[in-house]
Amino acid sequence: MDHANVQPYSGSPANLAVYLAFLQPGDTVMGMALPMGGHLTHGWSVSATGRWFRAVRYGVRQDTGRVDFDEVRALARAERPKIIFCGGTAIPRTIDFPAFAQIAREVGAVLVADIAHIAGLIAGGAHPSPVGYADVITTTTHKTLRGPRGAMVLSTAEHASVLDKAIFPGLQGGPHNHTTAGIAVALHEAAQPAFREYARQIVANAAALAAALTERGFDLVSGGTDNHLILVDLTGKGIGGKPAAQALDRAGIELNYNTVPYDPRKPFDPSGIRLGTAALTTRGLTPEQMPQVAAWMDEAITAALKDDEAAVASIAAEVRELLAGYPMPGFAAS
Ligand SMILES: Cc1ncc(COP(=O)(O)O)c(C=O)c1O
Known part of the structure; x- marks a missing residue:
């Protein structure tokens, strides 16, 4: 990705920054439903993201437990979301970033890959990367990435400035420099050969x-x-x-x-x-x-x-x- 902002206080504020960057209240967002494995901030009803935006939700098939891309495509075509979230919080299977990217392109939506859970696996080469497919990547830094509680928003150059402004001054105040230092250490560790072995072993x-x-x-x-x-x-x-x-x-x-x-x-x-x-x-x-x-x-x-x-x-x-x-x-x- 061209750009990284390491200042979001955590994963939920990172996702909220994406809404502030791309949507007006009432605009349509599409994400995986919470009970299907999505995250609250992907437009679930009790979250600000589901209350202040118009959320449409996809799920997994009951027989396979996997995302049905025909359903995702049909929903996206009918509802024309401005952003589509892929990724989630209870997904045991590989996320098909190219399939989501194809659908997002077809409907002119910004594709956001929330890789909070699998960031360490991606860094360690044990899960395909969304780079080259997603316009924006959000992640926490404290799950498989094994860093401090914090988050990052990565993006193409095109979206860098609007995302930076959404994080500060849009949502946050001063930077949590202690967390940023911890994230730097975690990313250094994740770049070592031993981390690849860790990801593979997980x-x-x-x-x-x-x-x-x-x-x-x-x-x-x-x-x-x-x-x-x-x-x-x-x-x-x-x-x-x-x-x-x-x-x-x-x-x-x-x-x-x-x-x-x-x-x-x-x-x-x-x-x-x-x-x-x-x-x-x-x-x-x-x-x-x-x-x-x-x-x-x-x-x-x-x-x-x-x-x-x-x-x-x-x-x-x-x-x-x-x-x-x-x-x-x-x-x-x-
Ligand atoms: C996919 C996903 N996105 C975002 C978050 C939110 O992160 P945080 O708890 O740091 O706000 C989580 C946390 O569980 C998550 O699983």
Whole structure:
């Protein structure tokens, strides 16, 4: 990309800057619906972006869990959005940037790729890049990119000035220089050969964990993963996402409860859980250990269904024991 602004305070303000740069209140934006995997700031109803703009939303097919580009194209042609967001917050599959770019060109929309989740994978060569396809790229710097909480907006030269002005003075005041310094360190790390290996290993771990979970009867949205992220529909396990996530937390396994596409349950009590392999990869775990992680997840959920807190506590002890051999980088083993 020609231009980068590293000052957005976080991912949501970065996306809001895109609206300020290109849209007037009431203009049309198209993004993936939140329950389908999109982000709040892609025009969801409770977000300012859904309240102050006219949002139209695409999803994934119920049978495949994947984006249907015929649907996206038909919607874009009918609704003529000024901007189209691709990317999201619960998407386990590769984002087809060329397909979105083609549709955006056909309808004269600005294509914004929000790569918050996968920025580290892209930097490390483990996911295709939107550069050359998207007009604007927004990203947080704290997910797979493994930097401080912050964000960046990248763009072609054509859009640089309007985006800079939207960020400052449009939305923000003084720069958070401490964060910018942290982002510089993160980008330096991401440019090292070791980071390519990290990105590759995140994806390998996710693939191994997805396979092990499937073997244990977990129902994975889209049937698996191409990236760092796994979205599990727990309906068949007879437990909601929230009690499962809470039991897993007590068992020492951190993830979040999440809606799944076409979820019949409410967002605060959804059917699914969402997990990623970035943190355990940073600790040094490898695909060989993923069947054990899947086994713990299965056992903790079974224990939760039986209110067996002793079993949950014993899994937590096993998790602690394994991870004692894989300390946080920079911290001594306990
Ligand atoms: C795709 C995507 N965009 C934007 C954001 C917003 O980032 P932040 O929480 O830094 O505002 C997130 C955060 O989860 C995200 O997943």
